[in-house]
Amino acid sequence: MGPDVWVLLLPALIPIAVLSLGPLLYGVYLGFTDARAGLNVPTDFIGAENFKELVHDGLFWSSFKIGLIWTVSVTVLQFALSLGLALLLNVEGLRLRPLARVLALVPWAMPPVVIGIMWRLVYHPDAGILNQALQTVGLLHHNVDWLSGFALALPAVIAVGVWTGMPQTTVTLLAALQGVPADLHEAAALDGAGTWARFRVVVWPAIKPVVLSITSLNFIWNFNEFGLVYVLTGGGPGGKTQLPMLFAYMEAFRYGHFGYAAALGDVMVVIIAVLLVVYLRAQTREEAS
Incomplete structure (x- = not known):
């Protein structure tokens, strides 16, 4: 690129460097220091000490395990339910289909904090609508504290994560389904293929690249989740979420260990970078085939 092109790109590159690249590099540097909260607290470079401590930190590995359970569960359930909903919304002649499509997008229009507050009310042990509904149909005979029970908190939070992330997955899969040529369906039907056979032979190969893209991105987004779970449980009970x-x-913000928290962030950046590389390579192979 010539110098004139770089001049045109500067208005976009400068904000990226100042607001994204700069803080990222500073955060990486902090991971190699003993930075702590407080005024006039000296910060020293300590090399890889934070990362050595991280390797032996049982709390970190516990949170990492919980993060993997959360990420895999939410991603898989999001895809399965969104695919079913997208197939339903793609049916020609479905009554009130425009309204159903609008309602399917409702969670997407709500901020995570609002969603967290709303579901805290739904899960409330005394006044929550979930307990009341389950008791009305006879499935429960006493109030359940969904977000404070050690066995129930993580599944309850996963359910909210699935509900929150379904709209964008549904819309993406619906767009892919509408891109499948109708003549392929007709040809398969003339050959005697049933509904499942048409999905397996015609629909799935056509939407597979989109499925790979949206599930990979969902995995990365879900692994980075913070706000929703923070509002719902704050990580409790007992660190179970x-x-x-x-x-x-x-x-960082409760215990003031900025350097150690930055080291945690550095590890997360590496993990996300690896996931992105895997995603991009899979996309390249899919496009090549």
Whole structure:
């Protein structure tokens, strides 16, 4: 590119460098220091000491395990339910289909904080609508504290994560389904293929690249989740819903260990970078084939 092109790109590159690249590099540097909260507290470069401590930190590995359970569960359930909903919304002649499509997008229009507050009310042990509904149909005979029980908190939070992330997955899959040529369906039907056979032979190969893209991106987004879980449980009870990003936040802003929290962030950046490389390579192979 010539110098004139760089001049045209500067208005876009400068904000990226100042607001994205600069803080990222500073955060990486902090991971190699003993930075702590407080005024006039000296900060020293300590090399890889934070990362050595991280390797032996059982709380971090516990949050990492919980993060993987959360990420895999939410991503898989989001895809399965969104695919079913997209197939339903793609049916010609479905009554009130425009209204159903609008309602399917409602969670997408709500900020994570609002969603967290709303679901805290739904899960409320005494006044929550979930307990009342389950008791009305006879499935429960006493109030359940969904967000404070050690066995129930993580599944309850996962359910909210699935509900929150379904709209964008549904819209993406619906667009892919509408891109499948109608003549392929007709040809398969003339050959005697049933509904499942048409989906397996015609629909799935056509939407597979989109499925790969949206599930990979969902995995990365879900692994980075913070705000929703913070509002719902704050990582409790007893750390049972403490995702890695929430653990790093607590280390920084509750305990004042900025250097150690930055090291946690550095590890997360590396993990996300690896996931992105895997995603891009898979995309390249899919396009090549």
